[in-house]
Amino acid sequence: MAAGHSLIVDFTTVLGASALGGYIANKFKQPVLLGYLASGFIVGPFGLKLLSDADLIKSLAEFGVAFLLFALGVEFSLTELKRVKDIAIGGSLLQIGLTTTLVTLITVVFGWASGFPQGIFLGAVFSLSSTAVVLKTLTEKGETYTLHGQIMLAILIVQDLALGVMLAILPALKQPEGLVTALFLALAKVIGFAAIAFILSRWIVPGLIRNIAATESDELFLLTIIALCLGVALITAALGLSIEMGAFVAGLMISEIDYADHALAKILPLRDTFASLFFASIGMLIDPIILIENFGLILGLVTLVMFGKALIVFPIVLKFGYSVKTAVITALGINQIGEFSFVLALTGLELELISQDTYLLLLGTTAITLIITPILLERAPKLANRLIKTPFLFKYLRRFEAPKSLSIPETINSHVVVAGYGRVGQVVVKILQSQGYPVIVMDNSEPAIQRLRHRKIPYLFGDADSELVLEKAHLEKAKALAIALPDPGSTRILLERALSIAPELDIIVRSHSDKEIDILTQMGAKEVVQPEFEAALELGTHLLKTLGEEQNQIYTVINNIRTDRYISIRPDR
Known part of the structure; x- marks a missing residue:
């Protein structure tokens, strides 16, 4: 078969297998990501060997990483980042530094590394986590904008920035006397690229995108977006920095202009298509022979790495003032070894910092940690609740669940409690205050609490689903509870705990x-509001008015839809 046809066959095979694997995973209520990984293993060189050129598929898979990070950059909100900026920088550096130091000491002391250079290298490999896997999992769960989601992504982005520095100083590990020079050059590259990116995003890219958009050609617009994403990614790769970093910065360049949403809509189908290729390519790296021959060792490494990284991340998150639940979910979310550790491992192999056998062990260990991550993230909230209730940890951890601060009048009564002071929560509070109703707001974001203090609105600073926080909200004296949290898991926990405290409480929930x-x-929610459906109902109301329908008839139609919990307008299943 011609080479061109061979590529088409391989491409179709991987995409078809990924679609089937994702479907099966979904049917078993597992993240589709696991289906992609499994399908890659099945069709890959260690499975059924259905691909004639697996290396070419792995090269194409790099598009998936680029588009994933580009979309993240477009969606990324610097305003949202500000609420986790301290842990983004300080926490990330602490995590990388502690992980590298501990891995170096352990591997050298136990003789797993031939010396400190190899120990430092292994520490750097283990210190990185997977932006692609975590981002995909958070997106599937709808938790990208939750507090723990923002913390994870902020730490991961700093890790991606650190990757460029690590790649630059690796050669110096063979010649330690050049370490300072290598570090200086790496930092100079990062600073130089940041300066160029700032100039492009401020004065060149916005004008370019506006001119292309003015042509009203979707093809030109899409081609320009793809060229920008891949072009900046290639520049960072040429500088010895990561592709992830370049794609993310390219997304940031257009995140603040008018056409950001249009660009995101255009790139999402490509992102999802090539992302499935990327995760399938990780599955192709799993060699069952290596796993079987070194099963005990790899199992021990996976346990040591994931448990050890979680133990490092957990106290760091607590140190920065976040709750036990947030710390547990974050620790279990970024305790894997990242896909870009493959890049470091390959570089280390070429520099003879590690042997071929060690390289294969690292690949197997990394692949397994990536497979386990979506499962851990799915169960993290329940694990956090169990951990808090563990008898020997109860007294120590419970103090982190208490409100960090509160401002509630002692005489408050017949009030409304609003959980979450984001975009939805702020509107709800304004409506209630405009009619003179007393409110208490619960939120775990410092910027949100600062706004509440400034506006002299009673508040509780802490996780709204925490029992200790709820105890301070006087639910037994409240008229109603409005839940407007961005996290579906926290929403369900809060609803359950609120009803256990006040069974007759009128609770309105955002779905x-x-x-x-x-x-x-x-x-037990008295009313469940789905924002997209409500927007559709408002559009429908205005259209019916325009078409001349009577006000009473319109009210009856819309009210029946709401009373029936939107069943008549839900998408076909």
């Missing part, structure tokens, strides 16, 4: 998807 409407209703 994140149509699947949750019935669940939240069955749990």
Whole structure:
């Protein structure tokens, strides 16, 4: 078969297998990411060997990483980042530094490394986590904008920036006397690139995008977006920095202009298509022979790495003032070895910092940690709740669950409690205050609390689903509870705990998807609001008015839809 046809066959095979694997994973209520990984292993060189050129597929998979990070950059909000900026920088550096130091000491002391250079190298490999896997999992769960989601992504982005520095100083590990020079050059590259990116994003890219958009040609617009994403990624790769860093910065360049949402909509199908290739390519790296021959060793390494990194991240998150639940979810979310550790490992092999056998062990260990990550993230909230209730840890951890601060009048009564002071929560509070109703707001974001202090609105600073926080909200004296949290898991926990304190409380809940409407209703919510459906109802109301329908008839139609929990307008299942 011609080479061109061979590529098409390989491409179709991987995409078809990924679609089937994702479908099966979804049917078993598992993240589709696991299906992609499994499908890659099955069709890859260690499985059924259905690909004639697996290396070419792995090269194409780099598009997936670039598009994933580009989309993150477009969606990324610097305002949102400000609320986690301290842990983004300080926490990331602490995590990288502690992980590298501990791995170096352990590997050297136990003789797993031939010396400190190799120990430092292994520490650098283990210190990186997977932006692609974590981002994909958070996106599937709808938790990108939750507090723990923002913390994870902020730490991961700093890790990606650190990758460029690590790649630059690796050669110096063979010649330690050149370490300072290598570090200086790496930092100079990062600073130089940042300066160029700032100039492009301020004076060149916005004008370019506006001119292309003015042509009203979707093809030109899409081609320009792809060229920008891959072009900046290639520049960072040429500088010895990471592709991830370049793609993310390219996304940031257009995140603040008017056409950001249009660009994101255009790139999402490409992102999802090539991302499935990327995760399948990771599955192709799993060599069952290596796993079987070194099963005990690899299992021990996976346990040591994931448990050890979680133990490092957990106290760091607590140190920066976040709750136990946030610390546990974050620790279990970024305790894997990152896909770009493959790049470091390959560089280390070429520099003879590690042997071929060690390289293969690292690949196997990394692949397994990536497979386990979505499962851990799915179960992290329940694990956090169990951890808090563990008898020997109860007294120590419970103090982190208490409100960090509060401002509530002692005489408050017949008030409304609003959980979450984001975009939805702020509107709810304004409506209630405009009619003179007393409110208490619960939020775990310092910027949100600062706004509440400034506006002299009673507040509780802490996780709204924490029992200790709820105890201070006087739910037994409240008229109603409005839940407007960005995290579906926290929403369900809060609803359950609030009803256990005040069974007759009128609770209104924001649903994140149509699947949750019935669940939240069955749990006891008096009213479940789905934002997308409500927007559609408002559009429908105005259209019916325009078409001359009577006000009473319009009210009846819309009210029936709401009373029936949107069943008549939900998408076909």
